[in-house]
Amino acid sequence: MKNKTKKICVYCKSEEHLTVEHVVPISKWQEFGVKRRVLDNKSNRAWACMKCNSEKGSMSPAGWFKIHPEYKKNFIQQAKYLSDAVKKIIGI
Numbered sequence: 134m135k136n137k138t139k140k141i142c143v144y145c146k147s148e149e150h151l152t153v154e155h156v157v158p159i160s161k162w163q164e165f166g167v168k169r170r171v172l173d174n175k176s177n178r179a180w181a182c183m184k185c186n187s188e189k190g191s192m193s194p195a196g197w198f199k200i201h202p203e204y205k206k207n208f209i210q211q212a213k214y215l216s217d218a219v220k221k222i223i224g225i
């Protein structure tokens with residue numbers, strides 16, 4: 134039995150070319166009125182495939198989910214460990 138959770142992209146569920154993604158870009162800490170460390174934190178990190186990560190770039194989650202509404206459901210399933218501060222910014 135494997136006890137490690139399978140890594141998948143939090144957005145499109147791809148298992149390939151996974152990279153560490155900051156769900157809320159760290160550069161936006163002032164815009165969202167939080168301390169930088171709230172975003173530069175493991176509770177704001179997720180696995181994302183290279184395609185999603187580069188397409189999302191420095192978009193806010195709200196903007197990203199507007200373009201890809203189908204990814205929001207996947208994301209919510211995966212995002213249970215995110216801090217409340219991060220969830221509040223994302224609006225979930």
Ligand SMILES: [Zn+2]
Pocket residue numbers: 142143144145146147181182183184185186
């Ligand atoms: Zn992806």
